[in-house]
Amino acid sequence: MTVPETAEKIKSMEIRGARRIARAAAEALRDHALSLQAPNNAAFRQDMEKAAALLVSTRPTAVSLPNAVHYVMAGLGAAKTADDAKSGVIHRAEQFIQSSQHAVKRIAGFGARHIRDGDVILTHCNSEVALGCMIEAHQQGKQIEVFATEVRPRNQGHITIRTLNDAGIKTNFIVDSAVRSFINDIDLVIIGADAVTVNGAVVNKIGTSQVAHTAAEARVNVIVAAETYKFAPRTVIGELIEIEERPPAEVLADEIARTLPNVKVRNPAFDVTPAEYIDLIITEQGAIPPQMAYVIIREYLGWEIGEFNLAGGLPVGINGD
Ligand code: RI2
Numbered sequence: 001m002t003v004p005e006t007a008e009k010i011k012s013m014e015i016r017g018a019r020r021i022a023r024a025a026a027e028a029l030r031d032h033a034l035s036l037q038a039p040n041n042a043a044f045r046q047d048m049e050k051a052a053a054l055l056v057s058t059r060p061t062a063v064s065l066p067n068a069v070h071y072v073m074a075g076l077g078a079a080k081t082a083d084d085a086k087s088g089v090i091h092r093a094e095q096f097i098q099s100s101q102h103a104v105k106r107i108a109g110f111g112a113r114h115i116r117d118g119d120v121i122l123t124h125c126n127s128e129v130a131l132g133c134m135i136e137a138h139q140q141g142k143q144i145e146v147f148a149t150e151v152r153p154r155n156q157g158h159i160t161i162r163t164l165n166d167a168g169i170k171t172n173f174i175v176d177s178a179v180r181s182f183i184n185d186i187d188l189v190i191i192g193a194d195a196v197t198v199n200g201a202v203v204n205k206i207g208t209s210q211v212a213h214t215a216a217e218a219r220v221n222v223i224v225a226a227e228t229y230k231f232a233p234r235t236v237i238g239e240l241i242e243i244e245e246r247p248p249a250e251v252l253a254d255e256i257a258r259t260l261p262n263v264k265v266r267n268p269a270f271d272v273t274p275a276e277y278i279d280l281i282i283t284e285q286g287a288i289p290p291q292m293a294y295v296i297i298r299e300y301l302g303w304e305i306g307e308f309n310l311a312g313g314l315p316v317g318i319n320g321d
Pocket of ligand 1: 016017018019020124125126127128129130156191192193194204205269
């Protein structure tokens with residue numbers, strides 16, 4: 001798939017989910033590098049940077065996207081020729097794709113250990129890693145039951161219940177506003193993340209903070225499954241995560257909205273759950289309390305503060321792995 005095609009599919013959410021977005025961007029950059037016939041290294045770099053910027057501009061919240069792009073673009077490194085730059089980018093893209101697959105498996109393994117036989121689990125939205133934990137526990141023979149929310153307005157819950165159904169897991173499907181009615185039946189909440197900030201706040205699908213708040217009130221543990229590339233390095237220097245606001249028509253049909261001139265439809269796609277409502281974040285490097293998010297950013301993301309391009313735009317590349 002070309003870079004513009006991938007960018008369009010990410011924007012329209014045909015490709016969605018923080019990990020899938022990141023992976024699709026890495027694949028698009030790899031394929032672009034492969035097909036690019038640049039006359040020299042500078043031209044190659046310039047073209048790749050344009051492609052990277054287009055991909056990053058598609059959705060602002062899921063930090064997995066700029067992190068993946070940053071990782072792949074670091075393959076340009078100190079290359080002196082277009083050929084070196086090309087193989088650097090391809091190598092980094094392949095590495096990212098592989099390590100992302102590996103991360104999902106490791107998180108599933110770690111997460112499953114937190115699920116006990118007989119647990120009733122609540123999940124919100126459609127997170128590949130969160131589902132991976134539940135499926136792993138199920139495959140280990142633990143009898144689990146899941147409550148999955150609908151997830152207005154894009155109904156990602158439909159994808160979640162299909163996956164759970166196909167895995168043979170007993171599942172209850174509820175509207176988002178029914179969470180509090182069922183919270184006393186729940187043993188554990190497991191969700192994914194689009195971004196984790198330096199202070200351990202988790203940015204995830206709209207409604208997540210309500211779920212976590214409700215869980216905290218009922219003393220139900222909340223576990224977040226998130227690969228390290230969902231941690232947001234720029235929050236170290238005070239940058240806030242931008243919350244994407246999507247088209248009003250996702251919430252209210254245009255023909256109805258047109259008849260309501262005094263009504264403005266708001267459609268934020270994500271919200272922020274503070275660290276105090278999260279018990280554990282499970283990464284491929286192990287489980288951490290949210291307060292340790294800084295360590296993940298510092299130790300595993302491989303970004304140094306000096307690498308941040310403070311003027312905005314893409315971060316500058318780094319050398320090596
Ligand atoms: P995985 C999704 O965002 C959801 O918020 C989900 O929890 C998160 O990405 C992580 O998904 P959207 O693309 O990477 O549906 O765990 O807006 O699959």
